[in-house]
Amino acid sequence: MSLAYHQRSHTCGELRAAHVGQTVVLAGWVAVRRDLGGMVFIDLRDRYGVTQLKFNPETDPKAHAAARDLRSEDCICIRGNVVARGAAQINPKLPTGEIEIEVHEIDVLSRAETPPFEIVDDLTTNEDLRLKHRMLDLRRSTNQRRIIARHRITKVIRDYFDRHGFLDIETPILTKSTPEGARDYLVPSRLHHGTFYALPQSPQLFKQLLMMAGFDKYMQIARCFRDEDTRGDRQPEFTQVDIEMAFAQPETVMTHVEAAMAEVWKRMLGVDTPLPIPRMRYDDAMRDYGCDKPDLRFDMKIRDVSALAGRLDFNVFREPLSRGGCVRCIVVPGGGDMTDSQLKALTEEVKGIGAGGMPLAKVTHEGGKLGLNKGVAKFFNTDALVGELCEAAGAKPGDLILFAAGSEANVCKWLSWLRIELAHRRGLVPENEWRFCWIVDFPAFGWDEEARAIFPMHHPFTSPRDEDLHLMRLDQDEPPGRDDLLNIRAKAYDLVLNGYELGGGSIRIHRGDVQARVFQILGISEAEAKLKFEFLMEALKYAPPPHGGIALGLDRIVMLITGTDNIRDVIAFPKNAKAFCPLTNAPSEVSPEQLRELAIQIRE
RNA sequence: GGGGCCGUAGCUCAAUUGGUCCAGAGCGCCGCCCUGUCACGGCGGAGGUUGCGGGUUCGAGCCCCGUCGGCCUCGCCA
Secondary structure, three states: OOOOOOOOOOOOOOOHHOHHHHHHEEEEEEEEEEEOOOOEEEEEEEOOEEEEEEEEEOOHHHHHHHHHHOOOHHHHHHEEEEOOOOOOHHOOOOOOOOEEOOOOEEEEEEOOOOOOOOOOOOOOHHHHHHHHOHHHHOHHHHHHHHHHHHHHHHHHHHHHHHHHEEEOOOOOOOOOOOOOOOOOEEOOOOOOOOEEEOOOOHHHHHHHHHHHHHHOOEEEEEEEOOOOOOOEEEEOOOEEEEEEEEOHHHHHHHHHHHHHHHHHHHHHOOOOOOOOEEEHHHHHHHHHHHOOOEEEEEOOEEEEHHHOOOOOHHHHHHHHHOOOEEEEEEEEOOHHHHHHHHHHHHHHHHHOOOOOOOOEEEEEEOOOEEEOOOOOOOHHHOOOHHHHHHHHHHHOOOOOEEEEEEEEHHHHHHHHHHHHHHHHHOOOOOOOOOOOOEEEOOOOOEEEEEOOOEEEEOOOOOOOOOHHHHHHOOOOOOOOOOHHHHHOEEEEEEEOOOOOEEEEEEEOOOHHHHHHHHHOOOOOOEEEHHHHHHHHHHHHHHOOOOEEEEEEEEEHHHHHHHOOHHHHHOOOOOOOOOOEEEEOOOOOOOOOHHHHHHOOOOOO
């Protein structure tokens, strides 16, 4: 009876000195073969670890002969004895390094062709090749660790919510196209020619319906689909930890989510997260960091110097101010040592995201007083102005001040980008620090300058804060003007960690009149709303409970825990940056028959 | 849709300003030798239409145009 039909007795990661003397059966892949002419050593690998096998030509000539023929990545099963290594032979780099297996019997289960790349941890092969041979790429222990971490994180989260009475309920994958938000992935219907299902961008509406059904605590690890351009941290299909609760206020949801996250960080990394996680108002985040997902591991806050800048004879500052813009700056601690060529290169990069340039000044200290040089220094032409600037910016001698002038939105974008970029380049970001925060009090609506239209900051089902409800003028037929609308804040909240948005949620509208007014504000006609959200509008008629929830990006959580900035690293079978799968060659053409059944014709 | 970077053996990368480099190295691969290796070692060998198509030039891996592909980024992602 060949070895292949025996159960393996141990994994390649578990044998220790205590097992010496035992006969074991191991199975795995040949990681490395070291043929010394007589003795042959094999590192046998499975997902649990690596164990050294020893083949002795004198005691086991048959097994030894077979071992000489082995090649990288062959799959084998062996039987042998666990023996202690001599003191000089102990390998401290391996958990199993105190022992090795004297192999008596070997069964080659299958042979491997020479792999297109080596199965080693510190691999730098181009990603497309790795994705094409993903099953080989996933044999690497770094990748295995990430996939295993993903499993464990998911498990911790499920367990937390299960323990607190949440129900895991599945929602449809074939569903209805929604007009708002991202582009839908469409699935043609065979039984109803000319109509399409859409893959869900999120289970948003369904989880609300579940609240109306009375399943007051819901959670699902839900796959979501959005047909938009990808990014380093975005895939066309991704996974959300989707949560919804009835009779909930923002705090109800946030308290559960932060407790669950603290548990994940504790169990995965042994990190304690002080609770509650600090709350930061949206306006404050935008003012201090220029974005709604601040990285709080370093300071470098944005400072407003509009008043001061307006007094300078400098058109680059004056002109934007005259058009209602602002001038703000950040201070790069010790940035005075940056060379002209570095600064020039940085300027080019800022231009790349739309800035006209990068006004700057270096803070000096000469003859016992503060001074400026380089860049816009000459416009601060009195000691008083220099002092005022350094005071306003919080700059010290040796620092670099970077300015941005323009519309508030642009200034925030440029300075926020510079803040993050420089902190990273100059090593100002502490390692192993986890700075969670909640961003709260989001505006309910934003103004799209290009489309000249009001849009929902979160989504059209987000409830305004009770204090701001009056601004919606529910007692009148017409909604209020733009300025009032933009002052309405929402019961919305985002969880942010180290500059990543982990997720966002809100308390939903549960009143039909409020929902109708929101649609009216957004320019969604009654007929349109009925067509697109009829089932939701219908449900609102039957006494929905106040409810709300959140969706967390599972992929990003796993990225942060496993220390990668590439979302493809934490997905077993990801697509590339063009949403193509090099492994399966999806998407692909389909047969004319398939198209005919669907009544679909391809246009050139 | 915009911007940037990249494409040379199976893999990672070299190759002065375009000029004996009829494209090199390391790893991997193949063969031989080697009984304590663990990045084993030694000797030898195979392997390339420089992504593809044009152009400039006496001469192109290098310059120009186009095209295909990859990665990043802005827009976009309620």
